Amino acid sequence: MEYIVIIIGAILVNNIVLAQFLGICPFVGVSNKISTSVGMGGAVLFVMTIATIVTWLIQMYVLRPFGIGFMQTIAYILVIASLVQMVEIILKKVSPALYQALGVFLPLITTNCAVLGVAILAVQNDFNLLESVVFALANAGGFTLAMLLFAGIREHLDLMEVPSLMRGVPIALVAAGILALAFMGFTGIV
Amino acid sequence: MNQMQNFTKGFIKENPVFVMLLGLCPALGVTTSAFNGLGMGLATTFVLVMSNLVVSLIKNFIPDKVRIPSFIVIIASFVTIVELVMQGFLPALFEQLGLFIPLIVVNCLVLGRAEAFASKKSLPVAIVDGLGMGLGFAFALTVLGGVREILGSGAIFDIDLMPGDFMLVFVLAPGAFIGLGYLVAISRKLNK
Amino acid sequence: MASKRESNFFNMVSTLILVTGIAALSLGGIYNITKGPIEEAKLRKQEEAIKAVLPAFERLETRMIRSAHEADSLQFNFAFDEQDHLVGVAVNSFTNKGFSGNIKVMVGLLPDGTINNTSVLEHKETPGLGDKMQQNKSDWSLQFNGVNPAAFDLRMTKDGGQIDAITAATISARAFSDAIQRAYDTFELNKGDF
Numbered sequence: 001m002e003y004i005v006i007i008i009g010a011i012l013v014n015n016i017v018l019a020q021f022l023g024i025c026p027f028v029g030v031s032n033k034i035s036t037s038v039g040m041g042g043a044v045l046f047v048m049t050i051a052t053i054v055t056w057l058i059q060m061y062v063l064r065p066f067g068i069g070f071m072q073t074i075a076y077i078l079v080i081a082s083l084v085q086m087v088e089i090i091l092k093k094v095s096p097a098l099y100q101a102l103g104v105f106l107p108l109i110t111t112n113c114a115v116l117g118v119a120i121l122a123v124q125n126d127f128n129l130l131e132s133v134v135f136a137l138a139n140a141g142g143f144t145l146a147m148l149l150f151a152g153i154r155e156h157l158d159l160m161e162v163p164s165l166m167r168g169v170p171i172a173l174v175a176a177g178i179l180a181l182a183f184m185g186f187t188g189i190v
Numbered sequence: 191m192n193q194m195q196n197f198t199k200g201f202i203k204e205n206p207v208f209v210m211l212l213g214l215c216p217a218l219g220v221t222t223s224a225f226n227g228l229g230m231g232l233a234t235t236f237v238l239v240m241s242n243l244v245v246s247l248i249k250n251f252i253p254d255k256v257r258i259p260s261f262i263v264i265i266a267s268f269v270t271i272v273e274l275v276m277q278g279f280l281p282a283l284f285e286q287l288g289l290f291i292p293l294i295v296v297n298c299l300v301l302g303r304a305e306a307f308a309s310k311k312s313l314p315v316a317i318v319d320g321l322g323m324g325l326g327f328a329f330a331l332t333v334l335g336g337v338r339e340i341l342g343s344g345a346i347f348d349i350d351l352m353p354g355d356f357m358l359v360f361v362l363a364p365g366a367f368i369g370l371g372y373l374v375a376i377s378r379k380l381n382k
Numbered sequence: 383m384a385s386k387r388e389s390n391f392f393n394m395v396s397t398l399i400l401v402t403g404i405a406a407l408s409l410g411g412i413y414n415i416t417k418g419p420i421e422e423a424k425l426r427k428q429e430e431a432i433k434a435v436l437p438a439f440e441r442l443e444t445r446m447i448r449s450a451h452e453a454d455s456l457q458f459n460f461a462f463d464e465q466d467h468l469v470g471v472a473v474n475s476f477t478n479k480g481f482s483g484n485i486k487v488m489v490g491l492l493p494d495g496t497i498n499n500t501s502v503l504e505h506k507e508t509p510g511l512g513d514k515m516q517q518n519k520s521d522w523s524l525q526f527n528g529v530n531p532a533a534f535d536l537r538m539t540k541d542g543g544q545i546d547a548i549t550a551a552t553i554s555a556r557a558f559s560d561a562i563q564r565a566y567d568t569f570e571l572n573k574g575d576f
Contacts (some may be wrong), residue, residue: 013482019363021219025298028214070274070413073292074266074405081262110262113215113296117289124289165375169211173371181364187482187508222509252397253389260401267405271412278419281427343509361509 003134006127010138012186016114017146018179023114027147027176028169030105037151041144043105045137047087048115051080052136055119056129076119081110114143149179196318200326207330207370208377212299216290217331218366224347227335229283230290231328233276235321237268237294242308242320249309261304262295269295299327330373337369427503432459432472435490435499440464450567458569460576468493468576473565474503479557482506485515487558489565495573496530500562512554522548523558531566 016022023044030036055076063069088106091099109115118139122132153175162171206212216234221227244264252260273291276284284291294300303323308316339345342361344352359365387393432442439461446455457474473489483506490498500523502516514520525545526536536559537543538552547555 021215021363021366022293024214024218025212028211068410070270070409071406073270073273073295074263074409076292077262077266077295078259078402081259111296111298111301113293116296117293120289120292165378166371170371170375170378173367173374177364177367177371180367181359184362184364251387252401253387253393255389256394256398259398263398263401263405267409270409274412274416274420278416278423281420281423358509358511 003131006131006134007138007141010135011142011145012183015142015146015183016118016139017143018176018183020117022117023112023143026105026108026112027143027150028172030108031147031151032154034148034151034155037144037147039101040105040108041140041147043102043109044112044114044143045140046102047080047084047106047109048118048140048143049133049136050087051083051115052119052122052132053129054079054083056122056127056132059123072120072123076116080115080119084110114139146179150176153179193315193318196315197322200322200324201329202377202380204323204326205330205377206299206323206327207334208374209381210299211374212302213297213327214370215293216297217334218370220287220290221331221335221338221366221369222342222361223339223345224332224336226283226286227331227333228328229280230287231324231331233272233287233291234294234297234300234327235324236272237265238300238303238324238327239317239320240268241265241300241304242316243313245304245308246311246313246316252309257309258301258305261301261309265300265304266295299323334366334369334373337373338365341365341369428474431488431501431503432461432490434501435472435488436461436470437492437498438463439469447568447572449564450571451564456565456568470498471569471576473569475561475565475568477557477561477564479553479560480505480507481512481551481553481557482508485554485557485561487561487565489562491566491569493576494530495532495566495569496528497526497562497566499527502558507554508551511551512548514548514551515554515558520548522546522555526559526562531563532570536563536566 010016014020017024017027026040026044030040058075058079059072063072063075084106088099091102091106118136122135125135127135150172154172157171157175166174200206204210207214207217213234216230220230241261241264245261269292272294276291303320307319311319336346338360339347340351341357342359342365344350344356357365360369387397440463441461443460443462445458445460447458448455456476459472459474461469461472463469470493471491473491474486475489476484476486478484484504485502485507486504488501488503490500492498502523505513505515507513507515514522517523535543536545538545538547538556538559540547540552541556543559545555545559
């Protein structure tokens with residue numbers, strides 16, 4: 001039951017992009033096409049889940065026992081940065097097909113605040129390891145959902161007549177606002 | 191480009207938020223009021239100036255291949271300093287900004303300036319650049335926060351302009367996107 | 383410009399170790415400097431909340447007491463005056479029935495169980511709607527003050543109680559009332575031990 005609450009909460013109620021404002025850069029930057037959105041979503045799913053597991057273990061078995069919680073930010077970002085590199089190297093060797101699909105998105109993920117944000121939130125919410133994994137998967141799902149919906153809207157927007165000043169990013173942001181308004185309808189269901 | 195231009199470019203012409211679209215997560219996330227925007231902007235400015243300073247100082251010492259990890263460690267250290275100091279001396283603001291303080295570390299603006307600017311330029315140029323870009327960022331966040339506060343709660347810097355609530359939606363998530371969208375359009379008009 | 387150091391294995395490893403080492407050492411130093419103020423800020427916040435919800439007192443005694451509602455404990459802050467008489471109890475109560483997440487409320491109870499005052503410590507309710515339970519946003523929560531839950535139904539009028547809900551934020555209002563009920567019930571259950 002609580003897993004369902006975590007999943008619905010992360011995907012619909014507190015959508016990581018539309019309600020929590022994490023991962024906005026890729027949301028605005030690479031959501032022009034549905035296909036690139038899927039690629040980015042897949043890469044985030046991969047890295048976010050592994051990063052959350054590793055940072056959770058570091059928090060519980062290194063930072064807490066030694067009482068150096070203030071090193072959290074620096075430890076997490078180093079884990080994520082090296083993880084991204086490692087995933088890139090391993091993927092290149094093991095699954096060239098997957099690397100082809102996700103490769104270009106991987107370097108962008110280091111500075112994707114959604115990954116660091118979810119890792120910190122999982123610890124802040126006192127989740128256990130399994131809950132953290134579910135939380136990371138659900139948030140990656142929420143990220144992908146928002147990207148896909150938004151890419152769909154933007155593909156249509158490209159064909160519309162928009163005043164020149166609003167063309168591109170401004171109108172996309174307004175559209176994102178309306179999407180966020182729609183997602184607000186989910187508040188309070190869990 | 192002289193130092194004056196180097197300093198002022200961050201405000202309008204190369205504004206990190208309105209023109210370069212960097213650091214959008216905190217720009218949207220914390221700007222429920224002008225004061226929060228200003229606080230976040232100044233915290234980011236501190237990190238930006240200090241990391242530019244250190245990166246410019248040690249740029250010749252760092253081998254090229256470990257450049258990025260070293261920069262990240264430097265930035266993360268200054269972010270942690272901000273985190274600790276704010277928690278101790280400005281606890282109310284720290285609570286408001288919450289998660290977005292540690293997330294300064296992944297603000298593309300900070301790493302971007304370190305990598306593209308400070309690692310190539312001399313110390314004074316790098317510091318002025320950090321200061322200009324940081325204050326430009328703070329300016330953008332304060333404007334967005336101000337617009338949302340006026341339209342959403344009918345107040346500015348907590349001073350009530352009109353009694354009661356106004357267009358509540360502007361304090362909520364959708365208002366952040368819509369407000370930023372229009373401000374980007376306005377800054378395009380100004381830069382024409 | 384002086385030439386960059388070469389990217390050979392030794393240079394890379396030594397640079398990274400040096401950079402992280404310096405970072406860790408300086409952060410450790412800063413942490414030791416700010417540790418005091420951070421603790422103080424937390425304590426001050428708690429103390430201010432206690433002072434706000436209780437009549438004037440001389441000293442405090444803190445104890446954890448098992449909640450009457452679930453397997454969790456609440457922090458009870460007993461306040462005494464100069465003659466060591468109990469003037470009231472500030473209960474660090476909470477509810478998980480909030481519209482978006484937990485709400486933490488400091489509830490000030492007089493020795494007979496009457497609610498003296500309340501103060502919201504932490505919440506994530508909608509700004510402009512649910513956050514009206516904070517006293518700096520609206521007077522809504524003042525209707526709890528001075529009533530004794532023994533003879534007063536803390537539920538909303540639309541649920542058969544005696545409290546007017548917050549317009550357009552009934553869930554937040556119910557949650558707030560739930561936190562107070564939790565504090566009161568735990569107080570009542572353990573009254574004999576005080």
